[in-house]
Amino acid sequence: MDYIMTTEQLTKKYKNFTSVNNVSLHIRKGSIYGFLGPNGAGKSTTMKMLLGLTAPTKGNFTIDNKQFPADRISILKEIGSFIEAPSFYANLTGRENLDIIRRILDLSKTDVEDALDLVGLTEFGDRLAKKYSLGMKQRLGLAGALLGRPPILILDEPTNGLDPSGIHEIRNLVKSLPSLYNCTVLISSHMLSEIELIADDIGILNHGRLLFEGSMNDLRQYALQSGFTADNLEDVFLSIVEKDNTERKRRARL
Numbered sequence: 579m580d581y582i583m584t585t586e587q588l589t590k591k592y593k594n595f596t597s598v599n600n601v602s603l604h605i606r607k608g609s610i611y612g613f614l615g616p617n618g619a620g621k622s623t624t625m626k627m628l629l630g631l632t633a634p635t636k637g638n639f640t641i642d643n644k645q646f647p648a649d650r651i652s653i654l655k656e657i658g659s660f661i662e663a664p665s666f667y668a669n670l671t672g673r674e675n676l677d678i679i680r681r682i683l684d685l686s687k688t689d690v691e692d693a694l695d696l697v698g699l700t701e702f703g704d705r706l707a708k709k710y711s712l713g714m715k716q717r718l719g720l721a722g723a724l725l726g727r728p729p730i731l732i733l734d735e736p737t738n739g740l741d742p743s744g745i746h747e748i749r750n751l752v753k754s755l756p757s758l759y760n761c762t763v764l765i766s767s768h769m770l771s772e773i774e775l776i777a778d779d780i781g782i783l784n785h786g787r788l789l790f791e792g793s794m795n796d797l798r799q800y801a802l803q804s805g806f807t808a809d810n811l812e813d814v815f816l817s818i819v820e821k822d823n824t825e826r827k828r829r830a831r832l
């Protein structure tokens with residue numbers, strides 16, 4: 579299998595609390611990988627480790643045949659990211675905000691126009707960021723991630739706080755990206771309904787542990803074998819998490 583990103587027993591501990599626990603991910607080149615888990619599961623922490631924003635306590639990862647930590651800088655050059663709510667200079671336009679990132683990344687001016695175009699913000703590029711709606715701010719954040727068309731995108735809950743039509747819009751945009759320019763997307767969410775429409779593969783995280791990894795079809799198969807219907811995967815997700823929580827409580831009592 580042609581994986582562009584793999585992690586091996588990636589672990590993050592804060593004092594005696596384990597936020598990410600021996601997570602081994604396998605992300606296929608050109609795929610959309612949905613990273614799913616309830617609040618506090620460890621999705622952001624995992625993504626921050628992949629972006630070099632926090633150091634793993636244990637484990638390592640490989641991105642495009644480059645190994646962390648030795649190739650840290652060249653890994654970062656290949657990743658566009660959207661982590662938490664991106665912040666912008668409110669009194670600068672969308673275009674000016676992107677231009678600041680563009681200069682830091684040493685890209686060309688045309689990359690700003692390309693990114694605005696990819697997210698459908700070209701006609702609003704000269705509007706001040708503070709006048710953007712929430713959906714437009716999220717799109718501007720995505721445009722920042724897309725500057726220079728990086729081969730890998732790491733998107734942490736890019737639909738957070740959006741209304742249903744905003745969610746639909748961002749979902750369609752993300753879904754179109756691998757075919758638009760051949761990138762790979764790792765996208766997190768706490769809602770399966772958001773992920774199942776766009777992801778090829780899925781990893782389910784709970785309390786820092788990876789409980790399931792496979793294709794959406796694997797998950798449908800798993801659903802049928804476990805007595806669920808294949809068209810109600812949200813229930814399967816919740817039951818996988820619930821089962822793990824019950825097991826954790828049982829172990830804690832022993």
Ligand SMILES: Nc1ncnc2c1ncn2[C@@H]1O[C@H](COP(=O)(O)OP(=O)(O)OP(=O)(O)O)[C@@H](O)[C@H]1O
Nearest residue numbers: 592595597615616617618619620621622623624768
């Ligand atoms: N700097 C930190 N110090 C201590 N604990 C932390 C720190 N950062 C994260 N955690 C804890 O690690 C766990 C995982 O947090 P994380 O933000 O990765 O989860 P998440 O799956 O992204 O959740 P959400 O969907 O709510 O963003 C949480 O219990 C969180 O409180």
